[in-house]
Amino acid sequence: MTIAAKRVEVAPRVEARGVGLRAGFVTVAFLLIALGVGLAVGPADLGFGAIVHSTLSYIPFLHVHQPLGTQDHALLWQIRAPRVALGALVGGMLAIAGASYQGVFRTPLCDPYLLGVAGGAGLGATLAIIYASTSGTTWTVPLASFGGAIAAVVVTYALGRSVGATHMTGALVLAGVTMATFTAAVQTFVQQRHPQQLQNIYSWLLGGFSTATWHDVEICAPYIAASSLVLLLHRRVFDVLSLGDDEAASLGVDVARARLTIVVAATLGTAAAVSVSGLIAFVGIIVPHTIRLLVSTSYRAVIPLSLLTGAGFLVLADVAARTVVSPAEEPIGVITAFLGAPFFAIVLRTSRRTR
Amino acid sequence: MIETHDLWVRFGPVAAVRGLSLRAESGGWTALIGPNGAGKTSALRALAGLVPFDGEVRVEQQDVRRLGRRALARLVAFVPQKPETPPELTVAEYVLLGRTPHISYLGGEGKRDREAAARALRRLDLEEFAQRPLGSLSGGELQRAVLARALAQEARVLLLDEPTTSLDLGRQQLVLELVDELRCDGLTVVTTMHDLTLAGQYAEHVVLLDAGSVVAEGPAVEVLSATTVAAHYGANVRVIEDASGVFVVPVRR
Numbered sequence: 001m002t003i004a005a006k007r008v009e010v011a012p013r014v015e016a017r018g019v020g021l022r023a024g025f026v027t028v029a030f031l032l033i034a035l036g037v038g039l040a041v042g043p044a045d046l047g048f049g050a051i052v053h054s055t056l057s058y059i060p061f062l063h064v065h066q067p068l069g070t071q072d073h074a075l076l077w078q079i080r081a082p083r084v085a086l087g088a089l090v091g092g093m094l095a096i097a098g099a100s101y102q103g104v105f106r107t108p109l110c111d112p113y114l115l116g117v118a119g120g121a122g123l124g125a126t127l128a129i130i131y132a133s134t135s136g137t138t139w140t141v142p143l144a145s146f147g148g149a150i151a152a153v154v155v156t157y158a159l160g161r162s163v164g165a166t167h168m169t170g171a172l173v174l175a176g177v178t179m180a181t182f183t184a185a186v187q188t189f190v191q192q193r194h195p196q197q198l199q200n201i202y203s204w205l206l207g208g209f210s211t212a213t214w215h216d217v218e219i220c221a222p223y224i225a226a227s228s229l230v231l232l233l234h235r236r237v238f239d240v241l242s243l244g245d246d247e248a249a250s251l252g253v254d255v256a257r258a259r260l261t262i263v264v265a266a267t268l269g270t271a272a273a274v275s276v277s278g279l280i281a282f283v284g285i286i287v288p289h290t291i292r293l294l295v296s297t298s299y300r301a302v303i304p305l306s307l308l309t310g311a312g313f314l315v316l317a318d319v320a321a322r323t324v325v326s327p328a329e330e331p332i333g334v335i336t337a338f339l340g341a342p343f344f345a346i347v348l349r350t351s352r353r354t355r
Numbered sequence: 356m357i358e359t360h361d362l363w364v365r366f367g368p369v370a371a372v373r374g375l376s377l378r379a380e381s382g383g384w385t386a387l388i389g390p391n392g393a394g395k396t397s398a399l400r401a402l403a404g405l406v407p408f409d410g411e412v413r414v415e416q417q418d419v420r421r422l423g424r425r426a427l428a429r430l431v432a433f434v435p436q437k438p439e440t441p442p443e444l445t446v447a448e449y450v451l452l453g454r455t456p457h458i459s460y461l462g463g464e465g466k467r468d469r470e471a472a473a474r475a476l477r478r479l480d481l482e483e484f485a486q487r488p489l490g491s492l493s494g495g496e497l498q499r500a501v502l503a504r505a506l507a508q509e510a511r512v513l514l515l516d517e518p519t520t521s522l523d524l525g526r527q528q529l530v531l532e533l534v535d536e537l538r539c540d541g542l543t544v545v546t547t548m549h550d551l552t553l554a555g556q557y558a559e560h561v562v563l564l565d566a567g568s569v570v571a572e573g574p575a576v577e578v579l580s581a582t583t584v585a586a587h588y589g590a591n592v593r594v595i596e597d598a599s600g601v602f603v604v605p606v607r608r
Contacts, residue, residue: 013485014447014472016464233461239448240455244439250403251508252428252456297443 016239019304023295027308031088034312038084039076041319043327046072083212086220086276087318088311090209091283093224093273095310097266098284099291099302100231103238104262105169112270112284115176115263116152119183121274124148125204126187130194141204142219142275149271152179157263168256169245172263206331207278209318220272227269228307234262238299280333282340283310283317289343356381357402357431357512357543362410364397364567371397373567374410379560381511384535384544386558386575388551390588394567395547396436399514402545403433415511428456432505436517442490446500449489450475453507475507479533495526502533513537515546519553531557551592555579555601563587575601 019027039055040048046068054076056064068076097112105114113119128144156179160172191201237258240248245255274280287310291302314332317339321332357379364372372394379385387395401408404419404427412419414430422430432453440449453475454468464472476482479499484492492500498518505513518534519527527550535557538544548554554561555575563571563578565587571578579601584592595602 014451014469014476016448016451017445236458236463237460239444240452242439242441242444243452244435246400246405246435247433247439249405249424250428250431250433251452252423252425253460254424297441298448 016236016300017296017298018300020295020301023301023305027305027312031308031312034315035084035088038087038315038319039080041323042075042080044072044075046076051076078214082214082217083209083318084315085214085217086209086212087315089217089221089224090273090277090280091287091314091317092307092311093228093269094280094283095287095306095313096228096231096303097270097273099288099299099306100234100238100262100266101284102288103241103299103302104259104266105173106242106244107173108289109285110173111282112266113180113279115172115267116156116179116183117149117267117270117274118279119180119187120152121145121149121271122205122279123152123183123187123190125278126191126201129200129204130190130197139219142216145204146271146275148183149274150267152183153263153267153271155179169259203331204278206333207280208321208329208332209277210322210329212276216276220276223272224269227265227272230265231262231269232303232307234258235300235303237262238303242299278331278333280314281337282343283314283336286336286340286343287313356416357412357414357545359398359402359413360411362398362401362408362412364394364401364406364408366397371567372401372408372564375562375564375567375569377562377569377572379512379543379545381543382538382541383560384538384546384558385560385562386554387545387547387562387564388549388554388578389564392566393564393587395564396516397567398564399433399516399545399547402512403427403431403514405433425456428508428510430510431512431514432508432510433514434501434505434516434518436520438501440489440497440501442488444489445486446481446489446492446503447472447476447485449500450481450503450507453504456508456510471509472503472507475503478506478537479503494522495529498522498526498530499533502530502537506537511541512543512545515544517547517549519548519550527553551579551584551603552601555603556599579603 039051040046050067053064053067054073056062057066094112101110101112101114102108124144124147125141128141132140156172156175159175160168163171191198237253240251240253241255241258248255288302288306291305291309295301295305317335318332321330321335324330358377360376362372362375363370375398377385387398389395397406400406402412404424419427450472451464451468454464454471457468458464476485479502481499481503484496489497489500515534518530522530531553534544558575561572561575561578562569563583570587571583576596579594581592581594584590584603591606591608593604593606595604
């Protein structure tokens with residue numbers, strides 16, 4: 001036998017990069033630290049050790065003693081914890097929805113509000129604040145904003161679809177812009193006639209978690225969990241869609257159906273998030289692009305890491321919102337936009353350079 | 356094998372393809388040629404099931420209308436004129452995407468898919484490029500990666516829309532030789548081609564389309580005459596034949 005015949009053929013390493021061990025570990029650590037900071041930071045110092053012990057006391061079979069008194073316990077678990085949980089849910093949802101819209105429309109500057117979610121939710125909330133502020137319950141504004149967001153996206157989709165499948169992607173984006181402009185006009189018209197409610201309206205529009213309760217978490221969590229799951233399961237489909245409609249179709253993907261499923265999931269989750277938090281800008285752009293710059297552009301990494309990083313990012317932004325001008329609160333939308341605007345400029349410059 | 360009978364492709368009131376009937380045999384190379392706007396790409400896209408059409412298209416004896424999109428993708432691989440090649444994806448990741456028709460909608464690649472992609476990479480001498488991002492490849496290497504992705508699909512029919520666009524002369528020959536090797540492996544190859552000399556050198560069967568209709572078809576030596584080219588391209592050419600095929604050389608009027 002010759003040496004050549006004995007040579008073992010080395011097969012090329014053929015696998016798709018997913019999240020990766022290092023990126024996964026760093027992201028989970030970032031989220032856990034953000035959650036810890038979110039629980040620990042506030043006017044009353046509860047002590048980090050006491051917070052950890054209090055958390056562990058809820059885990060069965062560990063038999064950890066609850067270290068906090070009644071008042072501190074209530075402060076931690078009835079005020080800070082729902083706020084942190086809601087921030088994590090909303091941040092994760094906005095980031096994964098932003099990444100999904102960017103993937104499905106193949107445009108890096110798409111955000112979760114692309115198809116009119118923000119305009120519809122803003123109009124719904126404005127109407128509820130003005131016309132149902134005395135007669136409504138605490139759920140009137142979230143329900144109205146959720147309904148407004150869904151209604152706006154349904155109209156956007158119907159409008160985009162009316163041009164036919166061939167040009168649907170561009171038509172949807174234009175229909176979203178049309179819807180956003182129209183709802184903004186109606187909202188402005190209505191609010192100008194009720195100047196006494198302007199502060200309430202703007203405080204909702206700029207977003208925040210200052211009134212977060214476990215009830216808010218319970219209401220939005222099922223929508224956010226379901227839509228995140230759908231989007232996570234589509235992470236490989238996003239990579240196929242990145243080849244363009246024709247090639248994705250020639251690889252056996254029903255592009256129209258995949259796009260509709262993704263848009264419905266991202267929109268439902270975003271509407272649920274917006275209904276409990278108001279409009280929080282830039283999370284859906286900052287987070288996915290950070291993942292793309294630091295980890296990978298493959299959606300197998302971008303989708304799951306956006307969910308985790310978005311959750312951590314918004315919890316930290318909320319900490320900044322409640323501490324920067326303490327004891328008052330800065331609307332969280334101001335914090336994310338303050339960080340987001342310069343980042344947006346960097347993304348623009350980077351995408352121009354790589355074109 | 357792929358065959359069409361009375362194939363029509365319409366865009367609104369305009370018919371891009373008018374009653375095309377052709378038969379491309381297994382292990383054969385059919386070239387669709389014709390002047391700009393003749394309907395070559397529309398015909399090819401109809402074969403891939405990417406545009407609505409009237410008439411009949413059969414792949415391996417099966418009516419494509421009755422096949423689902425995934426089932427069709429297991430039989431027919433399509434490479435567009437300008438494929439999207441996300442620059443950050445590695446060659447291996449890109450070729451693995453060719454396994455999509457064999458993977459459930461929400462599933463991931465298994466061992467068989469990785470093996471098929473590895474075979475495609477090896478077949479096109481891309482093993483050493485497997486971990487390179489697509490953005491770092493030259494035009495010729497990129498075209499090989501695109502062919503490897505199509506090959507990983509393990510389809511019986513390979514449709515190529517202008518496979519040599521934007522390649523230099525050497526890369527054009529390299530790519531077409533590779534396609535010819537794949538044809539020898541038993542693939543049915545159908546390409547659209549602008550360059551009549553390359554069509555005359557590589558394709559066994561040439562179909563000349565003009566204004567959506569077939570105006571001539573047969574072996575290159577029969578279809579590519581100076582008179583036919585002048586009539587349908589409005590070009591003055593000299594046609595030279597030798598043992599390797601047909602050369603169509605433009606001559607100044």
